[in-house]
Amino acid sequence: MNRRRFLGIGASVLGAGALAAVAAPSAARLLAEGRPGQLLSSELDLPGAFRTALPLPPVLRPVRTDATGDHYEITQQVATLEILPGVKTEAWTYGGGFPGPTLVARSGRAAVVRHRNELPVPTTTHLHGGHTPADSDGYPVDLLLPVGTSDDDARRMADIADMAGMPGMAGMPGMRHAAGRNVTGERTYTYPGKQRAATLWYHDHRMGFTGPAVWRGLAGFHLVHDDEEAALPLPHGERDLPLMIADRSFAADGSFRYPAVDPDLGEPGVTDAYANGVLGDVILVNGAPWPRLDVDRVRYRLRLLNASNTRLYRLELDPQPTGGDALVQIGSDGGLLAAPVRHDGIEIAPAERFDVVVDFARYAPGTEVRLVNRFGSGRTAEVMRFDVTARQVTDDATVPDRLATVEALDASAAVATRDFAFRRSRGDGWTINGRLYEPGRNIATPALDEVELWRFSSDLHHPVHVHLNQFQVIGRNGEDPGPYDAGWKDTVDLRPAEAVEVLVRFTDYAGVYMLHCHNLEHEDMAMMADFTVR
Incomplete structure (x- = not known):
């Protein structure tokens, strides 16, 4: 996608006047850095951080x-x-x-x-x-x-x-x-x-x-x-940790506080101030507020899931280990990468998953290592803490230079190109290609086993999720994929006034599936569409 093509998409998404405003450096910077949502404050005193042990959800046994x-x-x-x-x-x-x-x-x-x-x-x-x-x-x-x-x-x-x-x-x-x-x-x-x-x-x-x-x-x-x-x-067993990160707010009586138009949920939607998403002021990991975990000086696999309705995170370890590259990414939404990717921090939008390996042997015994959110402020800048023990243990885990065989889809094999514009409607909803969601109305009819090129473009911030099959990101704004786009994805983070190209191929199952924004307030206000695989 060249610059002219991107600007054409931008004009269709934002309108010519808005795109002209974006051309101003200050506006462009604001859109590039802008993050969605309105903070909903809790109505009770919040606990101190790192006082609760990290819980792990029980594994369900088959009947x-x-x-x-x-x-x-x-x-x-x-x-x-x-x-x-x-x-x-x-x-x-x-x-x-x-x-x-x-x-x-x-x-x-x-x-x-x-x-x-x-x-x-x-x-x-x-x-x-x-x-x-x-x-x-x-x-x-x-x-x-x-x-x-x-x-x-x-x-x-x-x-x-x-x-x-x-x-x-x-x-x-x-x-x-x-x-x-x-x-x-x-x-x-x-x-x-x-x-x-x-x-x-x-x-x-x-x-x-x-x-x-x-x-x-x-x-x-x-x-x-x-x-x-x-x-x-x-890392495996007790060193393979699923971490569900989610923000929430609490009412004075301890209930979850949420700005629904109808508290009895007979009518969907949130009050006007929260139309761009709801942000909580309590960060939960596996359902516990700002928990802590004792870790040995060995490698751990952290399966990071952003299960927040709206909140974006930039996750980093503080302090960073000497030499950086604290988070070694081994997997994405759709499984293992072909080779590890090293990060100092990871930006994760709602519904995205990043599997990373952290080597706590890079820290001295007794170090308190915080997982922090650089996109947060105040209490939402803290996520959890790892306390490095002095126990003598053996680490039998490593991260190989080659992880998995990952097929690369070929853009030249694409049989169709489709454009999907995500933007706010002039009314009360959020739209794809200018239309609110209607069940039973198709936005696309891809064929089984055919590669297609799909272009997503945005007005504001939208994490775009596709059902049935993962896809591969091949470009952002006419340039290379971003640092967090590796591997098979089912959710891709679109920043304001951005265009992303992906290759997708649907396999095995015909029928009606969905494409939608995974900002849940946007989704509930009609930013969804059906597509039928034939």
């Missing part, structure tokens, strides 16, 4: 296994948790905890998960990063209604146009089709496991209400392992 797969059961339920010390918080949970239990799957074996909904609201569960048949992808209007829902209530909940409150959607054929896939009480999702080792996660995906549902606790890890990964001498 049965067979020759081809493992079967799991998860109950979605209200639970009272002690997230802040001495404070009770009512949460919506998978299995009674936040985060939900971790599913550990094996490539080539199916994971079959039966969800039972005992919450007061409908849900739909999406395996983020999963290579999943369409009927198990968590389409936002394929509702799992609560246990005991009456026929009258089921009909009311199936009126998606009223429930979601999005304009121009009543009576659409796609809506009626989607409503017919609602079920009450329990739903089974099948994940065939036809994908490489990767750090995935699952979360609620109900249309219009993903933001408040995830904010209240509906998120968990789903890890996939394979033989290629197992053959490498990477």
Whole structure:
């Protein structure tokens, strides 16, 4: 993409007047550095940092296994948790905890998960990063209604146009089709496991209400392992740590504070001040505020997940080890990289994952190593702390110079080029190519096994997520990919007034899938689109 082409895309996204304003150096700098969201302050006293031990979500055990797969059961339920010390918080949970239990799957074996909904609201569960048949992808209007829902209530909940409150959607054929896939009480999702080792996660995906549902606790890890990964001498066992980073705010009574237009969630959306996203003032890691962890002087694998609704992070270790390169990236959204990439810090947008290795042998015993957020201020500049012990232990892990075989998609093989502009509407929503989301209306119809070039462009900050298959970033603003674009991605961070090109190829499963912004407030305010793989 040359400069002229980028400016043409920019004009279509921002409008000529806005693009001219961006040309001013100060405006350009503001857009380049601008980050979304409005801070929502907690109404109670917050605990001090590094007083809580880092919890690890329990690993979910299968209820049965067979020759081809493992079967799991998860109950979605209200639970009272002690997230802040001495404070009770009512949460919506998978299995009674936040985060939900971790599913550990094996490539080539199916994971079959039966969800039972005992919450007061409908849900739909999406395996983020999963290579999943369409009927198990968590389409936002394929509702799992609560246990005991009456026929009258089921009909009311199936009126998606009223429930979601999005304009121009009543009576659409796609809506009626989607409503017919609602079920009450329990739903089974099948994940065939036809994908490489990767750090995935699952979360609620109900249309219009993903933001408040995830904010209240509906998120968990789903890890996939394979033989290629197992053959490498990477940190494993207790030195392989999934870290779900999420910001939240709390009301005076200890409940999660969220600026919903309707506190009862009968109508979607947030109050006007938070239309560009909600930022909390408490940083949680695996559901604990600013936790700490004792670490030995060995290598650890940190599976970093940004599960925040809106907040962007620049994660660094403080102090940096002598020589820098503290974070050795070995994996991205879609699994292992071909070779490690070394960073002093990592910028991570909502829904992105970075697998990194940290060698704590580079620190003296007794060093307190903070994981900090350079994009934060005050309390949100702290994430967690690692306390380096003096224990004498053996480190059998290394990071090889070659990690995995990663196929490179060929841009010359692309059979189609598609443009997707992400921008704020003149009304109350967020749009893709100028239109609010309507279930059943296609924005693209890619064919199975064909390579396509997709261009994403932005007005403001948008982390763009594509369902079904990962993609490869091949350029930003007509130049090379950025330092955090390596490997297979399913979410790419678009900065303000930016254009990104990716190559994508959809495989195995035909059907309706989604493309959307993963700023959850943008998503809930209609920044989504369907595409049909044929």
